[in-house]
Amino acid sequence: MLMMPPKLTIAKVFSEMKAIAHSAGKESQKAKKEKIQKLLVASRGEEAKFIVRMLQAKLRIGIQIPTLLQALAYAFTLTKPGKSCGPAAVTDRRHGQAKLSAAELEPQMIGMEAAVKQAFSEMPNFDKLVAALMEGRDGSSLLQVCSISVGVPVKPMLAKPSKGIAEVGERLSGKRFTGEWKYDGERAQIHVLSKDVIQIYSRNSENMTEKYPDVIEVVKQSLAEDVQSCIIDSELVAFDQVNRKILPFQVLTTRGRKNITVEDIKVNVCLFAFDCMLVNGQPLVKEPLELRREKLWSILSPAEGKVTFAVYRNFNEINEEEIQAFLDESIAGSCEGLMLKTLTENATYEPSKRSLNWLKLKKDYLEGMADSIDVVPIGAYYGKGKRSGAYGAYLLAIYDQENEEFQTVCKAGTGFSDEDLTTHYSFFKNHQRPCAETNYNVNDKLKPDVWLEPCQVWEIRAADLSISPVHTSAFGVKADGKGIGLRFPRFLRIRDDKTPEESTGSEQIVEMFEAQASVSGTAAVDDDF
DNA sequence: CTTGTCTGCCCC
DNA sequence: ATTCTGC
DNA sequence: GCAGAATGGGCAGACAAG
Numbered sequence: 001m002l003m004m005p006p007k008l009t010i011a012k013v014f015s016e017m018k019a020i021a022h023s024a025g026k027e028s029q030k031a032k033k034e035k036i037q038k039l040l041v042a043s044r045g046e047e048a049k050f051i052v053r054m055l056q057a058k059l060r061i062g063i064q065i066p067t068l069l070q071a072l073a074y075a076f077t078l079t080k081p082g083k084s085c086g087p088a089a090v091t092d093r094r095h096g097q098a099k100l101s102a103a104e105l106e107p108q109m110i111g112m113e114a115a116v117k118q119a120f121s122e123m124p125n126f127d128k129l130v131a132a133l134m135e136g137r138d139g140s141s142l143l144q145v146c147s148i149s150v151g152v153p154v155k156p157m158l159a160k161p162s163k164g165i166a167e168v169g170e171r172l173s174g175k176r177f178t179g180e181w182k183y184d185g186e187r188a189q190i191h192v193l194s195k196d197v198i199q200i201y202s203r204n205s206e207n208m209t210e211k212y213p214d215v216i217e218v219v220k221q222s223l224a225e226d227v228q229s230c231i232i233d234s235e236l237v238a239f240d241q242v243n244r245k246i247l248p249f250q251v252l253t254t255r256g257r258k259n260i261t262v263e264d265i266k267v268n269v270c271l272f273a274f275d276c277m278l279v280n281g282q283p284l285v286k287e288p289l290e291l292r293r294e295k296l297w298s299i300l301s302p303a304e305g306k307v308t309f310a311v312y313r314n315f316n317e318i319n320e321e322e323i324q325a326f327l328d329e330s331i332a333g334s335c336e337g338l339m340l341k342t343l344t345e346n347a348t349y350e351p352s353k354r355s356l357n358w359l360k361l362k363k364d365y366l367e368g369m370a371d372s373i374d375v376v377p378i379g380a381y382y383g384k385g386k387r388s389g390a391y392g393a394y395l396l397a398i399y400d401q402e403n404e405e406f407q408t409v410c411k412a413g414t415g416f417s418d419e420d421l422t423t424h425y426s427f428f429k430n431h432q433r434p435c436a437e438t439n440y441n442v443n444d445k446l447k448p449d450v451w452l453e454p455c456q457v458w459e460i461r462a463a464d465l466s467i468s469p470v471h472t473s474a475f476g477v478k479a480d481g482k483g484i485g486l487r488f489p490r491f492l493r494i495r496d497d498k499t500p501e502e503s504t505g506s507e508q509i510v511e512m513f514e515a516q517a518s519v520s521g522t523a524a525v526d527d528d529f
Numbered sequence: 530c531t532t533g534t535c536t537g538c539c540c541c
Numbered sequence: 542a543t544t545c546t547g548c
Numbered sequence: 549g550c551a552g553a554a555t556g557g558g559c560a561g562a563c564a565a566g
Contacts, residue, residue, distance in 0.1 A: 021538095024563095025563090026563080026564095027563095027564095028562090029562095029563065029564070030564095057538070060552090060553075062552070063552090064551070064552065066550080066552090067551075067552090160549095161543080161544095186541080187540090187541095202539085202540075203541090204539080204540085206537095206538080206539075206540095249540085249541065250557090250558075250559085252541095252559095253559045253560080255559090256560070256561095257559095257561075258560085383554080383555090384554080384555095386553065386554065387553095387554060387555085392554070393554090393556080410557075411556065412555080412556070413543095413554070413555030413556060414542095414543050414554070415543075415544060415555090416544085416545080416555090417544090418546075421554095461543095462556095463541095463543090464557095466557065466558075469557095469558075470558090486557075487541080487542085487556080487557060487558090488556065490543055490544065490555090490556080491544090
C-alpha cells in the first residue's frame with residue numbers, strides 16, 4: 001500500500017503556490033501541473049477544494065479585501081501586539097486588569113476600521129499596512145505612515161452608474177457640480193517621481209510604464225518647470241494624429257504591451273487628464289475637486305493630439321435639458337457619456353469608493369438612447385457557484401433573412417434576476433436539441449453545453465458593437481473573416497410579441513455599428529480592424 | 530517554423 | 542465591464 | 549448602500565502541439 005504523503009502545512013502550501021506563480025518558460029506548464037498534482041494528492045478532506053479555488057483566484061468564502069480590512073481593524077483594536085514573539089505577546093483588551101467594556105470598544109473599532117480602510121486605499125500594500133499596525137499605530141498615526149505618495153498607486157476613485165438624468169438631479173441638487181466627458185480608453189494614473197522618473201499605473205494598479213514610453217515622453221515635456229513630483233488621474237485614448245480623431249477602444253487594445261519602443265508604436269494615444277491627487281509632495285486628496293482641477297491645469301500644458309484635459313462644463317444648479325445636451329455632445333465627440341462630480345461640497349478624492357461624489361451617465365443606461373436588440377437564445381452554458389443547477393449564461397443570435405440562418409452576436413450572463421434564471425432554466429430544459437440546428441452559424445469556440453430550439457425572443461441591451469473574431473453576425477461585412485459582436489450585453493426581458501424570425505436583422509446590426517461616432521467618418525473602416 | 534489554445538493580481 | 546441580492 | 553458573486557467582448561503574450 002502506498003504511503004500517504006505528509007499532511008499539508010500552511011507554510012508548505014504557501015511556498016508551493018509561490019513556486020507555481022513564478023514558474024515560467026519552456027515546459028513550465030508541465031512543472032505547474034506536477035506541483036498541483038502533488039498538492040492535491042497530499043490534501044485531505046476539503047483541502048483539495050480550497051487548493052483548486054486558490055489556484056483559480058476564486059476562494060468564494062464571502063470574504064474579500066474590505067472584510068479583511070475590517071477584521072484587521074477589529075483585531076488591532078481588541079488586542080495589542082507586544083514586544084516579544086509568540087501568542088503570549090498579545091494583550092487582549094477585553095480581559096485582564098485594564099479591560100474595556102464592549103460599549104467602550106465599539107467606537108474605537110469603528111474609528112479604527114475607517115483609519116485602516118483609508119490607509120489601505122492610499123497605500124494598498126498589506127506588507128506596509130500590517131507592519132504599521134504591528135508598530136502599534138492607529139488613527140491619524142497610521143495615516144502618517146500609510147498616506148498617498150509617488151511610486152505607490154492609489155486605488156482610483158470610481159463612479160456609480162446612474163439610471164437617468166432624473167436620478168442625477170436627486171443626487172446633485174443643491175450642490176455645485178461639474179460634468180466631464182467620459183472617454184473610452186484605459187484609466188492611467190501617472191506618477192511623476194521626478195522629471196526623469198515617470199510611471200503609469202492601470203485601474204487595477206498594474207504598472208503599465210513599459211507599455212507607454214510615448215506617454216512618458218510627452219508628459220515629461222508638458223510638465224510645468226516647477227513640478228518635481230505629482231500624481232495625475234487620466235484616460236489614455238487611441239488617437240488618429242493625422243485626422244485629429246478619437247479612435248475606438250478596440251483599436252487601443254491592439255497596442256503591444258512589452259518591450260515597446262517609441263519608434264515602432266503603431267497606435268498613438270492622447271492623454272485626457274481630469275484630476276490630480278498630489279503635487280510636489282503635497283497630498284491633494286482632501287481638497288475639493290475645483291481646487292485639484294486648478295492645480296492640474298497649472299502643472300500640465302496641453303500638447304496638440306497628445307495631452308489635453310477632459311472636456312467639462314460646470315453647473316451651479318440642476319438643468320436637465322443642459323445635461324442632456326452636454327451628454328449628446330459627448331456622444332458625438334466619440335465619448336461614452338458623462339462623469340458627474342461635485343465641485344466643492346463632498347468633493348474630495350475618495351480612493352476606490354464608489355461614493356456619491358462621482359456618477360457616470362452613459363447612453364446605454366438611458367431608456368430609448370441605447371442600442372436595444374432582439375435576439376434568440378440558441379444555446380446555454382451550465383452555471384457555476386451560486387448558479388449551479390441552472391444555466392449560467394446563454395448564447396444569443398439574430399436572424400439573417402438573406403442567408404436564412406441564425407448568427408451569434410454575444411453571450412449573456414447578466415441582467416437575470418434569480419427568478420429569471422429559474423424560469424429560463426425550466427422553460428429551456430424542455431426545448432433542448434441534441435445538436436445545433438442546420439441553420440445555426442456558430443463558431444466552434446462558442447459551442448454551448450446544450451443547444452436550444454429557436455423558440456423565444458429576448459430583448460437585450462448593449463453599450464457598443466465591435467468587430468468580433470468569434471461572432472458570426474454580418475460576417476465579412478465590416479472586416480474580412482470577422483463578424484460583429486456586442487459589448488457589455490445584458491438581458492432585459494422576454495419579447496412574447498415576436499417570433500425568432502422577427503429578431504433584429506443583420507442589416508440593422510451593421511447600421512448600428514456604423515452609427516457609432518468613433519467608427520463613422522472613416523471610409524476604410526476595414527483598415528482599422 | 531506555423532498554428533492552436535489558454536491566460537491575464539488583463540483591459541473595458 | 543453590468544447586474545442582482547443578502548445584509 | 550456596501551460587499552460579494554454571478555456573468556459579458558476581446559486583445560497581446562505565452563506556451564503547447566504539430
